[in-house]
Each structure stands twice: as structure tokens, then as C-alpha cells.
Amino acid sequence: MGIRPRLLVWLLLLVVAPLPAQAFNFAPTEPKPAPELDFLDGQGNAVSLEDFRGQVVVLNLWATWCAPCRREMPSLDRLQAEFGDDGLKVLPLSLDRGEVSQIEAFYAGVGLPTLDIYHDPEGAAGSAFGAYGLPTTIVIDREGREIGRLLGPAEWDSEEATTLIRAVLAE
DSSP, rough: OOHHHHHHHHHHHHHSSOTTTTTTOOOEEEEEOOOOOEEETTOOOOEEGGGTTSSSSEEEOOOOTTTHHHHHHHHHHHHHHHGGGGGGEEEEOOOOOOOOHHHHHHHHHTSSOOOEEEEOTOHHHHHHTTTTTSSEEEEOOTTTTTEEEEEEEEOTSSSSHHHHHHHHHOO
């Protein structure tokens, strides 16, 4: 019995009772170096988290099968559109094990014109960041340090979120 019933209840709560739009439960952390992380872009090219140093990165770990991720992704797209020219990189990193075509279909179905596609078919990011649920979003400063995270869905274009992003961009 153990964990399976608890896991089922947790999953049902995420699908049936998502966080209200006004909830923004970002947890700041003492700045620490983000782990080294390699993954693929939408064309299958190798990319490293280090490639984004100098930008503020909103790293979102997600998957196409994740219902809360589906609700959250449009707000991440709007965040990138609003702050992309100011040094922000929203980096949606799919942990799907399948082909990139399923991510492309997801983007087309949800309508994400601004976000780039990134793929971690090995799921290394979840382990590297100690992320135990999806979505998990990690904010990384221009120096490559994790400065906080949010577990679960959020409205990334809300007043609370954009205030946070403006403050990090200003540093």
C-alpha cells in the first residue's frame, strides 16, 4: 500500500484543485551555483545551462502529460514575450521521454508562439535540481546561481511574478 495511494491523491489534487491564479508561492533560496546540465534544443542540438549565463533564466521543468503544466505554459510564453528583450530567458525544459515531435504538437495545441523548445529525454534535470514534481520552476540569476524555486503551477505573468522578475533583472 504505502506510497501509491498517497501519490494518487496528490496527482488528483493537482488535476482537480489547481492553485488559484493569485497564488504565487515562490521560495527564495540562498544563492547557489546551478548544477551543470546538458540537454537538447528543438532541432536536436546539444545545449548547456551554462550557455545562458549572463541572462536571468526561468527554468521550467515540465512534461506534455502534466495537466498543471498545460495550464501554466501560456503564462510562461507571455512572460518571455514581455521580458525577453530585457535579458530574460524562459527555458521550458520538457522531461518527456518521447520524440521532440510530441513537444511540437503540444506547443501548437496550446498556442506557444514565443517559447523555444528544449528537451531532456534522459530526465537528468529533475535529479540535478532535486525536483520531485512537475512543474518545478527554478529562477537562475545572471551569474548562474539558483536564487529560488516554485513547485507547482503559477501564473508567471501575474503582478507578483513580474515584480519578482523585474527585481532580478535589475540586479
